[in-house]
Amino acid sequence: MANKRIEIVQDILNVNxxxxxxxxxxxxxxxIFSINIMASPGAGKTSVILKTLQKLSPAISCAVLEGxxxxxxxxxxxVAGIGIPAIQINTGGDCHLxxxxxxxxxxxxxxxxxxxxxxxxxxxxICPASWKLGTDMNVVIASIPEGDDKPYKYPxxxxxxxxxxxxxxxxxxxxxxxVPFFKDGIKALNTDVQFFEVSAKTGEGISAWADWxxxxxxxxx
Amino acid sequence: MHELxxxxxxxxxxxxxxxxxQASKVTDIFLEIGKLSxxxxxxxxxxxxxxxxxxxxxxxxxxxxFVPARIHCEDCGNEYELDHDLIxxxxxxxxxxxxxxxxxxxxxxxxxxx
Numbered sequence: 001m002a003n004k005r006i007e008i009v010q011d012i013l014n015v016n017x018x019x020x021x022x023x024x025x026x027x028x029x030x031x032i033f034s035i036n037i038m039a040s041p042g043a044g045k046t047s048v049i050l051k052t053l054q055k056l057s058p059a060i061s062c063a064v065l066e067g068x069x070x071x072x073x074x075x076x077x078x079v080a081g082i083g084i085p086a087i088q089i090n091t092g093g094d095c096h097l098x099x100x101x102x103x104x105x106x107x108x109x110x111x112x113x114x115x116x117x118x119x120x121x122x123x124x125x126i127c128p129a130s131w132k133l134g135t136d137m138n139v140v141i142a143s144i145p146e147g148d149d150k151p152y153k154y155p156x157x158x159x160x161x162x163x164x165x166x167x168x169x170x171x172x173x174x175x176x177x178x179v180p181f182f183k184d185g186i187k188a189l190n191t192d193v194q195f196f197e198v199s200a201k202t203g204e205g206i207s208a209w210a211d212w213x214x215x216x217x218x219x220x221x
Numbered sequence: 222m223h224e225l226x227x228x229x230x231x232x233x234x235x236x237x238x239x240x241x242x243q244a245s246k247v248t249d250i251f252l253e254i255g256k257l258s259x260x261x262x263x264x265x266x267x268x269x270x271x272x273x274x275x276x277x278x279x280x281x282x283x284x285x286x287f288v289p290a291r292i293h294c295e296d297c298g299n300e301y302e303l304d305h306d307l308i309x310x311x312x313x314x315x316x317x318x319x320x321x322x323x324x325x326x327x328x329x330x331x332x333x334x335x
Contacts, residue, residue: 003248006238007330012227013258095223127223130259155307156257159320184316185307
């Protein structure tokens with residue numbers, strides 16, 4: 001009997017990243033732009049998404065993948081309610097979407113007739129950060145009531161994002177939220193990030209965000 | 222609970238190597254975890270004990286090596302470790318900082334018994 005040491009050095013998360021890269025390649029071959037939206041539960045993801053889709057559609061042909069930990073269809077029904085195709089991805093209790101779930105999910109979409117796929121990740125500020133999905137862009141939706149210290153406490157989720165949408169700005173008068181302090185934290189984690197201040201409730205700021213997104217979608221066509 | 226899928230990948234890879242080496246069992250598995258990988262060693266161990274049962278890896282001991290995330294201050298060049306919260310540079314208080322590394326979760330090597 002003899003012991004033998006075998007050197008491997010394999011990145012375990014690489015399996016996920018490979019699938020993500022394949023997804024991105026497939027979507028690009030169809031000229032589809034895609035984004036991964038992450039946020040804590042209650043940041044107003046679905047509300048911002050609905051307002052955004054209403055601005056983009058019908059000029060942009062959109063579809064949504066809804067990630068949820070359980071087979072609840074509340075969010076996907078809301079999206080379908082405004083006439084946008086929505087696919088529910090149930091993670092089976094898992095705290096985040098992964099590339100494999102997304103690659104299966106997009107198979108249910110009519111990719112030949114789409115310009116834009118929006119993926120709503122599971123509401124969570126920790127786990128989704130480590131899992132690439134194959135989208136062109138990562139976006140975090142934050143909100144005023146969450147507090148301005150979140151980039152400092154959960155730096156991982158705010159890394160590698162191209163846009164930060166700060167929602168519920170209609171609540172600014174009632175909450176001590178230091179916007180410059182918040183932005184400094186985001187900037188420390190990203191060299192190039194776009195900020196948008198919005199209120200899904202009043203509609204303020206939604207146009208600026210949706211217009212910017214539309215420009216990005218059209219760049220890939 | 223996302224460690225289940227990565228633990229399954231460790232098992233799959235280890236079994237593959239054990240078979241290739243015609244090993245009777247895998248005794249040790251060496252892993253490297255970056256601070257920002259989002260992987261918790263206790264969770265990996267928990268799933269490992271469960272899924273490695275009745276496999277060639279059943280008695281394998283998991284060894285974790287932790288890799289910190291380093292922060293580089295763009296203003297004064299100071300380097301420090303990211304503990305938990307993102308903090309300004311301790312040397313010059315600047316927030317003009319960049320995180321360097323700490324995302325890895327690597328299966329480095331395994332030891333098998335022939």
